[in-house]
Amino acid sequence: MIDREKMASPRPDFYRRGWKSLNGAWKFAFDDENIGIREGWQNGHAYEREITVPFCYQSRKSGIGETEGHPCLWYEREFTWEEQAEDARLWLNFGAVDYEAVVWINGRWAGGHRGGHTPFSVEMTPFVSRTDKTARVTVMCRDSYDTAQPRGKQHWNIETDRCWYTATSGIWQNVWMEITGPRRMEHVRLIPLPDQGEVRVKISFAEPDACGEVRWKLKFEGGEIGTGVVAVKGKRPEFIIAVRQEDPIDNTVHLWSPEKPVLYDLELEYLEGASACDRVETYFGMRTIEVKENHVLLNHFPLYQRLVLDQGYWPDSLMTPPDGEAFLKDLEMVRAMGFNGVRKHQKIEDPVFLYLADHMGILVWEEMPSNYEFCREGMGALLHEYGEVIARDCNHPCIITWVPFNESWGIRNVLFDQEQQHFAETFYHYTKALDPYRLVSTNDGWEAVKADFVGIHDYESDGEVLAEKFRDMEALMGWTAVGKMVLSEGRSYGGEPVFLSEFGGIAMEDGKTESWGYNEKAAGPEAFAERLSKLTGAVNRIGGLAGFCYTQLTDVEQETNGLLYADRTPKMEVDRIAACMTGEDGGGR
Known part of the structure; x- marks a missing residue:
């Protein structure tokens, strides 16, 4: 709640x-x-x-x-x-x-x-x-x-x-x-291990000489289900909490999913002697995410992702939400339009957004904002900040995928340049070292290097043409979908899951020459709806896809290809959009 x-x-x-x-x-x-x-x-x-x-x-x-x-x-x-x-x-x-x-x-x-x-x-x-x-x-x-x-x-x-x-x-x-008191918990890393029925807790203190005890209290749906006291020493202590299931027959923990985003609340208090130094309230979700063959599995079951590209801009406030309700309204609209997740595009969003996504069951791909020049200074800046991003957000169950690069931005020659390939793949391994419990789409869009799956961007306007491209996955992986090679040189397809991780981008005619979408603008609301239905219908019929990401949630400045206007007004009935995204409208047939 x-x-x-x-x-x-x-x-x-x-x-x-x-x-x-x-x-x-x-x-x-x-x-x-x-x-x-x-x-x-x-x-x-x-x-x-x-x-x-x-x-x-x-x-x-x-x-x-x-x-x-x-x-x-x-x-x-x-x-x-x-x-x-x-x-x-x-x-x-x-x-x-x-x-x-x-x-x-x-x-x-x-x-x-x-x-x-x-x-x-x-x-x-x-x-x-x-x-x-x-x-x-x-x-x-x-x-x-x-x-x-x-x-x-x-x-x-x-x-x-x-x-x-x-x-x-x-x-x-x-x-x-x-x-705070005389000592501060600088960071707490929570690693849920559902299969073992426990959560690993790693605490980082601001100073190296902590010597005291941590009192913890675990709650589920408001009820206390466990307490304990752990003696800790040093700058980075860690301990394990058993997450007991109250049902002795089922003997499983409550699992987080988009359909049932259940969370455990955890209170941590650090004391030295009788002195209370710091107290933090946090939470976690028990869930797993993994790749097996060409499937993505959530809690060991196949997951089909219907994502929408979300850039998080507002007309009067730009990257900062105008008020405290803006994130909630956006995510309620995401859910109402038939999506089960968002690809937060080129932005590290405010923690309130992720808190709401955790509680509402909205999946999130978190994407590092790009730089645009491959140089020593740029490499250092990107790597350093990316590590801070993962440190801040690694406890959120909603985040299932990290995206270090988008469409070769900042690594424009990654197709053939081994220096850029090594740099990109550094992010894959760096991510797995920091957080081995999530997936990585290392260079999403094209010219893929080592990653957990292949993300392809294709703004083909004809749904049947788009579907035909994906009919033979093996052939597609060895060639190109949009004038860019799907894989970088020296890389081969190993049967990983395939996502259509950007498509759509339909704009509606507004009489403005500076505004744009992908391909020709739709003449009006009905033309917009018809194109959307045919395109999403064809995508929903593509066999072998692990999911898709539609571009995009809202108009942003001159890019007017959102399902919503910049002020969050829908361009067509929300239930019709949902029917398109879930395939319930029949795909315009």
Whole structure:
């Protein structure tokens, strides 16, 4: 069941009570001349502008709405907090800042981060007074249009075109404060093992000398089903919790699936002696995902995936949802339109989205935002940030597939260039080392390298022509579907599952020359519906596919091939869309 209190928090999957939101009005300035550091703006500056955090300055919701490039940004805000224990520690948390951030507390350097899609924290304790309980936070952000920088669908020029959109600079996810005891659980990794009836718990502390005990409490559907105390020592302790089934006859755990997204709640409290140091509320789903021959199996049973491409943009707020209900409305629409999952395209989404997908039973492919230049700097930046992505999101049962690369972006010569092939396959092995419990589509779309399955993109408008291409899988794997080789040179097909992981892209005539979809625009709603029915009908009749991903959920700026307009209004009746996606409409026959 969705907990509205947790849904309103920045990390419902890693929840601490008593957090304080720092969203809202911040002082703001552009620093195009890059003089802020030299002049010491962190020690005081006459800010003339204001911005609404967490919206980027390019968005209208920020209160600024300027799309010109500004490579250096400054933010500042003062805030206070409530009484805390003498040994308490104060933490300032950022959900995501694009691309580099430096943080000062009361004019003193407190930390920083590089990477536009992943969270970071800085400790405030050494820089604030415990008497007045006031802090002045200053943040400097740098965001260039460097194509070596992981940027996803953000255009590297000011003017947008094709399938690249308005850039996002600076703070674009939640900012909040937390108070812990003298020691903090920095990260908790949960590894559900349904076949063994247990979950492995790995805790990372902020410091290396933890020596105390963890008290855990396991709940299912609100009822307590287990408690325990574990002595822990060192920076990264781990232990196992048995997940007991109350039914002695069935003797199985409750399994998570799209049809029944059941979750176990886990409370973890760390203590040293009589001192409570930190307490976190989290959860996990007991499920397995694997490949056997040419099938994907969820909980050891075949899974057919009906996904929709979801880019997560809104007209007034860009990559940040306009309000707390936006994700819920999107996922309710996904389900109503007959899909059982989303491919979150070129974006690392807010944790609230994944929390809702976990609770609603929506499968997720999580895709790393691409950079667009193969160089030493780009390789390092991509690899580093990708590791942070997996660390943040590896506990979500909804995520079943990681996608490091899309359509050879950033590795344009991977078809024949062995350096780029080695780099791409590094991500496959790196992913499996970090998270061997999910699937990997290493370079989704074409020119595949080592992966758990083959994902093919094909925007053929004629459904029967599309179906004919996939009639002989062996022949298709050795050649091309869309003018790009399906496999990179030196790679061979080993009978892995095959996904049609992008297709469709139908746009409706709107009288605008700058808007586009794949192939000719449909003349109106009925023409749109007829084309959709014929195309999805043919895809649903293709034997041997492990699933598909329809492009796309919503219109995004000039790309108007969504099933919904950008304001989330459906372009045809939702039940008709669902019938197309599930094949219940007969495929236009």
